[in-house]
Amino acid sequence: PNLEYELLRRRIQANTKEFWYYVRSSLLDLQNKATPASETVDIIEQVLSLGAEHQRSLLYDIDQLAAADGYAEWRQKESNDLSNLVQVRFKLLQNPPDCNKAKKLVCSLNKGCGFGCQLHHAVYCFMLAYGTERTLILKSKGWRYHKGGWDEIYLPISDTCTTNKGGSMTSWPGHADTQVVNLPIIDSLSPRPPFLPLAIPEDLAPRLTRLHGDPAVWWVGQILKYLLRPREKTASMIQKAMNKLGYEKPIVGVHVRRTDKVGTEAAFHPLDEYMVEVEEYYNQLELKGPVIVRRIYLASDDPKVLSEAKTRYPQYEIICDPQISKTAAVSTRYSDTSLFGIIYDIHMLSLSDFLVCTFSSQVCRIAYEIMQIYHPDAASKFKSLDDIYYYGGQNEHHVVAVWTHEPKKTGDMQMRSGDLIGVAGNHWDGFSKGRNLRTNQIGLYPTFKVKDKIETAKFPTYSETVE
Numbered sequence: 001p002n003l004e005y006e007l008l009r010r011r012i013q014a015n016t017k018e019f020w021y022y023v024r025s026s027l028l029d030l031q032n033k034a035t036p037a038s039e040t041v042d043i044i045e046q047v048l049s050l051g052a053e054h055q056r057s058l059l060y061d062i063d064q065l066a067a068a069d070g071y072a073e074w075r076q077k078e079s080n081d082l083s084n085l086v087q088v089r090f091k092l093l094q095n096p097p098d099c100n101k102a103k104k105l106v107c108s109l110n111k112g113c114g115f116g117c118q119l120h121h122a123v124y125c126f127m128l129a130y131g132t133e134r135t136l137i138l139k140s141k142g143w144r145y146h147k148g149g150w151d152e153i154y155l156p157i158s159d160t161c162t163t164n165k166g167g168s169m170t171s172w173p174g175h176a177d178t179q180v181v182n183l184p185i186i187d188s189l190s191p192r193p194p195f196l197p198l199a200i201p202e203d204l205a206p207r208l209t210r211l212h213g214d215p216a217v218w219w220v221g222q223i224l225k226y227l228l229r230p231r232e233k234t235a236s237m238i239q240k241a242m243n244k245l246g247y248e249k250p251i252v253g254v255h256v257r258r259t260d261k262v263g264t265e266a267a268f269h270p271l272d273e274y275m276v277e278v279e280e281y282y283n284q285l286e287l288k289g290p291v292i293v294r295r296i297y298l299a300s301d302d303p304k305v306l307s308e309a310k311t312r313y314p315q316y317e318i319i320c321d322p323q324i325s326k327t328a329a330v331s332t333r334y335s336d337t338s339l340f341g342i343i344y345d346i347h348m349l350s351l352s353d354f355l356v357c358t359f360s361s362q363v364c365r366i367a368y369e370i371m372q373i374y375h376p377d378a379a380s381k382f383k384s385l386d387d388i389y390y391y392g393g394q395n396e397h398h399v400v401a402v403w404t405h406e407p408k409k410t411g412d413m414q415m416r417s418g419d420l421i422g423v424a425g426n427h428w429d430g431f432s433k434g435r436n437l438r439t440n441q442i443g444l445y446p447t448f449k450v451k452d453k454i455e456t457a458k459f460p461t462y463s464e465t466v467e
Ligand code: GDP
Pocket: 113, 114, 115, 116, 117, 118, 255, 256, 257, 261, 299, 300, 301, 327, 328, 333, 338, 341, 342, 345, 360, 361, 362, 363
């Protein structure tokens, strides 16, 4: 398929959703604010109901379009080829011919934060290692999630080069001839190299933008694919737990982040909000054929969410980590029990057909990133109740206006086609918030009037690995 076709197909899908967010939220506003006559209330109800059906039908057709265009095989093959290409490069980078002479980048897995946050720290280190052509040395002894270190859970990230020894050592950025460079956490990185998210390698960009709806997420997913190769013991623990649970498709992964996150870094969202999205997913799926069991995999750091879900949603088959009351406890968060719980939850969420969660949580973003490994393009297989996708410490995320916008209400942004906008977030009501780089105005703009700007950086091309 040509690039334009793939971009258009994805754009129509995204904007079908945006169109309905806009109409639905406007109608709900009307319903809540006014005191309309009873026939008006009836009409609103009818439009909400038929409108939802209308949207489902459109999304179904767009899905059918992708199924009928004959490119499914190409998408699968291209996805495999691209993944193989970067995985070979990763392996080469991590296994230099002579470790004593190799240039190294040292990263400590000691960031004082949760598992998702630490994985993102490791991915960031890997991106910079790849960008600077330095073998990544991951220091993980005494890791708060497993004192014995990373290598007891996952395969070592190198078979041949794991020591940080070298002739010269300095902190970031070092010089071209410095053998060992120590990397700080992303928050205190200076100077900032061009390799930071959401940038993708320039040499892969043409192929990736054609294949994938969110190339930056694909890129992170590929690094996680390399880093998270489980040791046999870890893999068999996961497999055993899965067999016990009866994990079957279709399944929607629901992650409800509560406890310490709520009120500090994220707002509280009642379970109902998640379940509305789950229901919508299954209503949509039923257009393709009967769904016998509506199943969800529920993950949370708050075990109360499970009992609430079981009581209030008996029509759903709800499966979750059987140890949830132990593994989710905040008091034992940084322990081996909790490590297995979170590894398991992230794995199950990533295997689901669709994710419903808050992207303010790194747990769900990790699951979403890993999900990309299993599909040629799973960029649209999620619903976040709060943030759009982002990577902690990323450079500003830009979109480009494709239509002009004249403000119609206070708070609206004026926009000319071609303007660059720094995105702050999507309000999921048809509007997003951002800053217009031309005018410096901060405001709301209709989300359908922009398109994503894919950032690229000149990473090394590892040309010696190309077929
Ligand atoms: P964030 O704080 O949600 O952005 O994500 P982090 O991963 O950085 O920190 C949250 C930590 O809380 C996780 O690493 C887990 O230890 C724990 N946690 C959060 N959600 C879940 C969950 O659904 N299941 C389990 N087992 N633990 C969770």
